[in-house]
Amino acid sequence: MITLDDVHAAAARLEGVAHRTPVLRSRTLDARTGASVHLKAECLQRGGAFKFRGAYSMISTLAEDARRRGVVAYSSGNHAQAVAIASGLLGSHATILMPADTPPAKMEATRGYGAEVVTYDRYTQDREALGAALAEERGGLALVPPYEHPAVMAGQGTATLELLDEVPDLDLLLVPVGGGGLIAGSATAAKALRPGVRVVGVEPEAGDDTRRSLAAGERVRIETPRTIADGQQADIPGRLTFEVNRRLVDAIEVVSDPEIVAAMAFLFDRMKLVAEPSGASALAALLAGRIDAGGARVGVIVSGGNVGVARFCELLGR
Amino acid sequence: MITLDDVHAAAARLEGVAHRTPVLRSRTLDARTGASVHLKAECLQRGGAFKFRGAYSMISTLAEDARRRGVVAYSSGNHAQAVAIASGLLGSHATILMPADTPPAKMEATRGYGAEVVTYDRYTQDREALGAALAEERGGLALVPPYEHPAVMAGQGTATLELLDEVPDLDLLLVPVGGGGLIAGSATAAKALRPGVRVVGVEPEAGDDTRRSLAAGERVRIETPRTIADGQQADIPGRLTFEVNRRLVDAIEVVSDPEIVAAMAFLFDRMKLVAEPSGASALAALLAGRIDAGGARVGVIVSGGNVGVARFCELLGR
Numbered sequence: 001m002i003t004l005d006d007v008h009a010a011a012a013r014l015e016g017v018a019h020r021t022p023v024l025r026s027r028t029l030d031a032r033t034g035a036s037v038h039l040k041a042e043c044l045q046r047g048g049a050f051k052f053r054g055a056y057s058m059i060s061t062l063a064e065d066a067r068r069r070g071v072v073a074y075s076s077g078n079h080a081q082a083v084a085i086a087s088g089l090l091g092s093h094a095t096i097l098m099p100a101d102t103p104p105a106k107m108e109a110t111r112g113y114g115a116e117v118v119t120y121d122r123y124t125q126d127r128e129a130l131g132a133a134l135a136e137e138r139g140g141l142a143l144v145p146p147y148e149h150p151a152v153m154a155g156q157g158t159a160t161l162e163l164l165d166e167v168p169d170l171d172l173l174l175v176p177v178g179g180g181g182l183i184a185g186s187a188t189a190a191k192a193l194r195p196g197v198r199v200v201g202v203e204p205e206a207g208d209d210t211r212r213s214l215a216a217g218e219r220v221r222i223e224t225p226r227t228i229a230d231g232q233q234a235d236i237p238g239r240l241t242f243e244v245n246r247r248l249v250d251a252i253e254v255v256s257d258p259e260i261v262a263a264m265a266f267l268f269d270r271m272k273l274v275a276e277p278s279g280a281s282a283l284a285a286l287l288a289g290r291i292d293a294g295g296a297r298v299g300v301i302v303s304g305g306n307v308g309v310a311r312f313c314e315l316l317g318r
Numbered sequence: 319m320i321t322l323d324d325v326h327a328a329a330a331r332l333e334g335v336a337h338r339t340p341v342l343r344s345r346t347l348d349a350r351t352g353a354s355v356h357l358k359a360e361c362l363q364r365g366g367a368f369k370f371r372g373a374y375s376m377i378s379t380l381a382e383d384a385r386r387r388g389v390v391a392y393s394s395g396n397h398a399q400a401v402a403i404a405s406g407l408l409g410s411h412a413t414i415l416m417p418a419d420t421p422p423a424k425m426e427a428t429r430g431y432g433a434e435v436v437t438y439d440r441y442t443q444d445r446e447a448l449g450a451a452l453a454e455e456r457g458g459l460a461l462v463p464p465y466e467h468p469a470v471m472a473g474q475g476t477a478t479l480e481l482l483d484e485v486p487d488l489d490l491l492l493v494p495v496g497g498g499g500l501i502a503g504s505a506t507a508a509k510a511l512r513p514g515v516r517v518v519g520v521e522p523e524a525g526d527d528t529r530r531s532l533a534a535g536e537r538v539r540i541e542t543p544r545t546i547a548d549g550q551q552a553d554i555p556g557r558l559t560f561e562v563n564r565r566l567v568d569a570i571e572v573v574s575d576p577e578i579v580a581a582m583a584f585l586f587d588r589m590k591l592v593a594e595p596s597g598a599s600a601l602a603a604l605l606a607g608r609i610d611a612g613g614a615r616v617g618v619i620v621s622g623g624n625v626g627v628a629r630f631c632e633l634l635g636r
Contacts, residue, residue, distance in 0.1 A: 265627060
């Protein structure tokens with residue numbers, strides 16, 4: 001378990017490094033939902049997603065010599081860029097393992113931030129074994145997990161710490177759920193600072209592993225979800241994140257892919273924000289009426305904006 | 319002429335009403351330009367553009383009875399929505415004259431903010447005569463011009479007041495130029511607070527009426543420009559704005575439509591911001607190397623984000 005103190009400590013490490021992302025309002029959004037909605041725009045975070053908070057938080061806790069040896073991460077997505085940026089800022093060196101069929105643009109972006117990309121065949125090679133071999137070969141690299149680490153969860157929770165600093169009297173907090181790190185850190189901060197707040201996670205319909213796990217009282221594995229929300233394709237909650245979330249999360253709601261697309265369109269048209277599908281899912285639940293928020297002060301985390309123009313236009317189909 | 323005091327007075331009227339839009343940074347942008355770049359994201363302003371600042375600033379100076387009689391404006395663009403929102407907030411009633419061939423979505427958006435839309439045939443009807451007749455028929459409506467008014471210019475300049483509040487030591491300020499109100503208010507604030515700052519306006523190549531006018535020392539009319547930057551299609555600078563700008567603006571640079579599109583793509587990919595063509599033009603000048611900013615602290619106003627998804631995807635052509 002992590003505590004509010006851990007989130008505060010992570011915030012101190014991130015001070016002056018992570019962007020304090022803006023909290024945005026819209027009268028149209030309030031009118032449509034009957035609520036008072038506060039969007040925490042983490043798509044405007046460094047690297048385009050909340051992931052930077054967790055990666056930097058964790059790498060900055062490494063001892064000087066470990067940091068100098070370097071870090072390793074598995075990711076083809078936002079976590080890769082987050083680790084690349086964070087390690088660069090901290091004078092470390094990042095090796096990122098990516099499936100060989102990762103879109104070249106994502107590899108380039110990660111290299112552009114100064115990381116080394118090592119590819120593997122996701123059908124024939126075991127990435128954990130590969131990562132372990134690589135770590136040993138290079139004299140011991142620290143693994144930076146995308147959510148399964150106290151300093152990562154605490155770092156990710158700083159987004160909610162900032163939101164509550166600006167809007168202390170939230171009634172409801174909506175958070176996208178993938179591996180569960182963002183909501184674990186967020187719920188830790190929110191429940192400590194505002195015990196009455198309701199913390200609701202949002203998953204894609206096809207990827208409701210956390211919802212099922214909470215219902216079962218234990219971690220449930222599902223088939224790899226088919227959804228446009230590629231940041232939420234976890235097939236089982238993390239061990240550490242689930243320990244936190246089963247105690248602190250009040251409910252999980254699910255959204256369909258078309259509901260996510262509608263939220264992306266709303267964010268584009270009305271908020272002038274680019275959100276990737278995972279980033280828009282929490283707002284999607286609100287806009288689609290999946291959550292009754294009438295009269296409530298609602299915080300919604302727009303968790304990331306890493307979607308290419310081509311994919312964006314394809315999804316929005318216009 | 320307006321003064322810094324006018325801009326401060328406008329800021330006081332806008333306090334708690336206009337969004338204090340964020341100032342965003344990007345290491346990639348700094349690396350690409352060799353400068354330290356600060357983007358003032360006015361696309362996140364109410365109504366999606368800086369225009370709200372001017373409209374609200376002006377309408378709030380009207381006497382109570384004038385405000386109650388209502389206001390009128392000519393616009394098919396951002397100014398229409400700005401006047402609609404501002405008049406609603408101030409308990410006034412807005413009538414907006416729009417050409418009959420305005421895209422229905424824009425009319426709907428304006429009506430959605432509570433304004434009444436009156437259409438006219440731009441080929442056969444004289445909008446000034448129509449507006450005057452309408453104003454008289456309704457017992458005297460106050461005209462809210464898009465830039466030709468001291469309170470409008472001063473209100474628009476509050477964007478730069480906020481930028482300088484966060485980044486007081488700017489060396490260079492880049493501002494999109496249409497009718498010239500935003501840069502007039504901005505230059506007034508900037509030159510008073512930071513006399514050494516260089517204020518550069520940016521126009522589309524085809525719509526360089528202000529550049530030509532500054533070179534000629536008097537207002538020059540050009541043919542209606544053909545450019546994707548529909549917010550910068552002015553064919554002659556305003557009388558009032560030109561009076562300010564010929565004294566305070568150091569230079570005008572121009573950008574091509576493809577350079578504007580490249581800046582829109584950069585804002586989407588890297589900053590997760592939606593900018594309309596006019597809104598991206600100042601950044602375009604910087605990214606295209608039209609302005610030597612090496613080593614400088616640069617402020618850039620991203621002035622608006624009102625572009626539909628369909629048009630956006632068409633322009634970015636992917």
